[in-house]
Amino acid sequence: MKKHIYIYSPSGAVRDKAAFRRGVARLKTLGHDVEIDEAALASHLRFAGDDETRLAAIHRAAASGADVALVSRGGYGLTRILSGINYKKVAKAIEKGTLFVGISDFTAFQSAVLARTGDVTWAGPALCEGFGVGGKTNQADGPAGGKEQVPDDIMEACFDDLISGQGEGAGWRQNRETHPTTTNSIATPAEDTGARAEFSIKNSTIWGGNLSVLVSLLGTPYFPMIKGGILFLEDVGEHPYRIERMLTQLLHAGVLARQKAIVLGQFTAFKLVPHDRGFKLQSVVNWLRQQLKVPVLTNLPYGHVATKVILPVGAKTDLVVEGRDALLFWGHL
Amino acid sequence: MKKHIYIYSPSGAVRDKAAFRRGVARLKTLGHDVEIDEAALASHLRFAGDDETRLAAIHRAAASGADVALVSRGGYGLTRILSGINYKKVAKAIEKGTLFVGISDFTAFQSAVLARTGDVTWAGPALCEGFGVGGKTNQADGPAGGKEQVPDDIMEACFDDLISGQGEGAGWRQNRETHPTTTNSIATPAEDTGARAEFSIKNSTIWGGNLSVLVSLLGTPYFPMIKGGILFLEDVGEHPYRIERMLTQLLHAGVLARQKAIVLGQFTAFKLVPHDRGFKLQSVVNWLRQQLKVPVLTNLPYGHVATKVILPVGAKTDLVVEGRDALLFWGHL
Numbered sequence: 001m002k003k004h005i006y007i008y009s010p011s012g013a014v015r016d017k018a019a020f021r022r023g024v025a026r027l028k029t030l031g032h033d034v035e036i037d038e039a040a041l042a043s044h045l046r047f048a049g050d051d052e053t054r055l056a057a058i059h060r061a062a063a064s065g066a067d068v069a070l071v072s073r074g075g076y077g078l079t080r081i082l083s084g085i086n087y088k089k090v091a092k093a094i095e096k097g098t099l100f101v102g103i104s105d106f107t108a109f110q111s112a113v114l115a116r117t118g119d120v121t122w123a124g125p126a127l128c129e130g131f132g133v134g135g136k137t138n139q140a141d142g143p144a145g146g147k148e149q150v151p152d153d154i155m156e157a158c159f160d161d162l163i164s165g166q167g168e169g170a171g172w173r174q175n176r177e178t179h180p181t182t183t184n185s186i187a188t189p190a191e192d193t194g195a196r197a198e199f200s201i202k203n204s205t206i207w208g209g210n211l212s213v214l215v216s217l218l219g220t221p222y223f224p225m226i227k228g229g230i231l232f233l234e235d236v237g238e239h240p241y242r243i244e245r246m247l248t249q250l251l252h253a254g255v256l257a258r259q260k261a262i263v264l265g266q267f268t269a270f271k272l273v274p275h276d277r278g279f280k281l282q283s284v285v286n287w288l289r290q291q292l293k294v295p296v297l298t299n300l301p302y303g304h305v306a307t308k309v310i311l312p313v314g315a316k317t318d319l320v321v322e323g324r325d326a327l328l329f330w331g332h333l
Numbered sequence: 334m335k336k337h338i339y340i341y342s343p344s345g346a347v348r349d350k351a352a353f354r355r356g357v358a359r360l361k362t363l364g365h366d367v368e369i370d371e372a373a374l375a376s377h378l379r380f381a382g383d384d385e386t387r388l389a390a391i392h393r394a395a396a397s398g399a400d401v402a403l404v405s406r407g408g409y410g411l412t413r414i415l416s417g418i419n420y421k422k423v424a425k426a427i428e429k430g431t432l433f434v435g436i437s438d439f440t441a442f443q444s445a446v447l448a449r450t451g452d453v454t455w456a457g458p459a460l461c462e463g464f465g466v467g468g469k470t471n472q473a474d475g476p477a478g479g480k481e482q483v484p485d486d487i488m489e490a491c492f493d494d495l496i497s498g499q500g501e502g503a504g505w506r507q508n509r510e511t512h513p514t515t516t517n518s519i520a521t522p523a524e525d526t527g528a529r530a531e532f533s534i535k536n537s538t539i540w541g542g543n544l545s546v547l548v549s550l551l552g553t554p555y556f557p558m559i560k561g562g563i564l565f566l567e568d569v570g571e572h573p574y575r576i577e578r579m580l581t582q583l584l585h586a587g588v589l590a591r592q593k594a595i596v597l598g599q600f601t602a603f604k605l606v607p608h609d610r611g612f613k614l615q616s617v618v619n620w621l622r623q624q625l626k627v628p629v630l631t632n633l634p635y636g637h638v639a640t641k642v643i644l645p646v647g648a649k650t651d652l653v654v655e656g657r658d659a660l661l662f663w664g665h666l
Contacts, residue, residue, distance in 0.1 A: 013608070
């Protein structure tokens with residue numbers, strides 16, 4: 001289904017222009033009209049243009065009338081311009097049907113939009129890392145091309161579902177060692193073999209995204225005050241102690257206990273050190289579960305990884321858990 | 334002046350036992366009675382013992398009746414046990430005259446004590462990095478010993494002033510490129526050569542410490558709600574974009590505008606990358622000054638550096654600025 005996709009850069013400067021071009025080409029190959037914002041490749045210090053340039057790009061994306069406004073990449077740059085965004089313009093665009101899609105630093109935009117307008121945006125790929133992966137096309141297409149060389153099937157299928165209006169849910173299997181039967185809140189029946197723990201949550205607001213970026217909004221007017229929600233989190237390049245410190249902040253701020261479920265996505269590209277002496281990501285998950293009655297799920301395929309689902313930040317969602325299997329379901333929005 | 338100094342470990346495990354021993358020896362050489370907490374060298378994962386062990390250590394330090402309760406080191410571990418600290422016990426110890434001294438992760442303790450009790454603690458050295466620096470003593474004492482091999486003179490002089498009750502203030506010279514005449518709020522007289530910018534602030538609460546740790550308390554009951562204060566900040570190993578993101582959080586939370594001055598200490602051990610393209614710490618300082626009418630001072634000798642002053646977190650303090658020269662003065666507490 002041919003769609004109008006608007007590419008813009010609200011965060012870091014695009015340095016990998018080849019990935020940018022590959023991403024645009026891929027979207028065209030998929031049959032879409034791709035419109036590139038005039039400042040999509042701008043560069044000022046580490047940013048995709050100065051603050052005014054990036055704000056103008058966001059507002060052009062909102063005014064574009066596109067079906068999808070897709071960020072070129074993440075990086076850093078949104079938090080410092082949140083007070084300059086015209087949220088009414090963004091809300092109007094969403095009302096008219098523009099789907100705002102992005103990841104990582106884009107969590108700042110998504111959280112601010114949710115906090116200010118209550119509107120839904122989409123946590124999913126960025127152009128470069130999602131559609132622009134791979135090296136030379138002839139290698140990736142040839143028999144020697146590895147899986148890493150083309151955009152991920154699942155991500156693209158989710159994107160197709162989204163733009164065709166068929167995006168209804170996302171299912172996955174949790175990590176074995178972080179099985180929900182080990183949470184405080186879910187009792188395993190004595191006669192059970194240990195493989196089952198069933199519960200469901202209805203009509204809860206799903207929200208979240210990148211943990212570092214989300215936590216960097218805590219205490220500000222851009223942090224969504226969601227009660228009874230499903231909070232999903234991912235991060236990249238953050239040591240487990242930092243992940244724990246951020247989760248502790250959300251815990252002490254009362255944010256976690258106010259949710260109906262915490263869903264941990266992919267936490268990648270960190271490096272343990274000898275000083276850790278066994279402290280690792282699982283230690284953090286275990287500790288978090290000791291502090292909370294709310295179920296903490298794991299292994300959501302979302303984060304700085306190729307295979308990821310697309311999630312409607314701010315939408316009412318159901319969650320069904322049966323043993324290690326989990327399903328988020330938001331139906332037709 | 335002989336003092337009773339209690340050494341304990343509320344944060345990370347002590348791995349460098351030689352530095353620990355050197356620190357204890359140094360304090361003894363300075364004439365003090367050094368009492369070592371029974372769990373000072375405990376280790377559990379990356380922590381100095383499990384949560385209960387570290388909480389017990391804090392409470393033993395509070396009950397010790399020591400003149401000074403000095404942390405062995407920073408690291409990570411305090412934020413996750415803040416809800417378990419008996420603040421009344423700590424307040425009682427402070428009332429009886431125990432000076433709680435530490436740095437880095439200890440900012441969590443200091444902020445929580447200030448938020449919960451209003452009491453004063455001291456931002457200063459830790460045992461290992463402050464008094465335990467250096468290699469073999471006979472080398473450091475010999476003619477071949479470098480300056481790096483012995484505890485810093487200024488830090489030790491400040492410590493001596495503190496314990497002898499003579500700690501009254503700290504003066505320093507700001508960075509040239511971050512001269513306060515460049516702030517929004519201070520006009521440079523036209524006839525001036527550019528070297529002068531005078532102002533003073535009276536009777537303001539000084540608070541702060543490690544930026545990452547302080548910001549990790551925002552939105553929680555452990556973040557001090559200080560208005561009209563002097564906020565000092567330092568950090569280590571944080572890229573300027575992260576420093577900016579944290580400052581932006583304080584900005585958007587309204588914390589910075591509520592202060593009378595922001596005093597930046599030493600930000601060290603970060604690494605710029607090619608992607609920065611000129612974005613650096615000074616970019617952050619410049620940006621911050623554009624966002625704020627409050628003066629932003631620089632180069633306070635405090636942080637993860639050898640030469641540092643000792644500051645009374647929570648105490649009423651005066652600040653006098655004349656050109657690049659700045660003076661914090663708190664008199665006898």
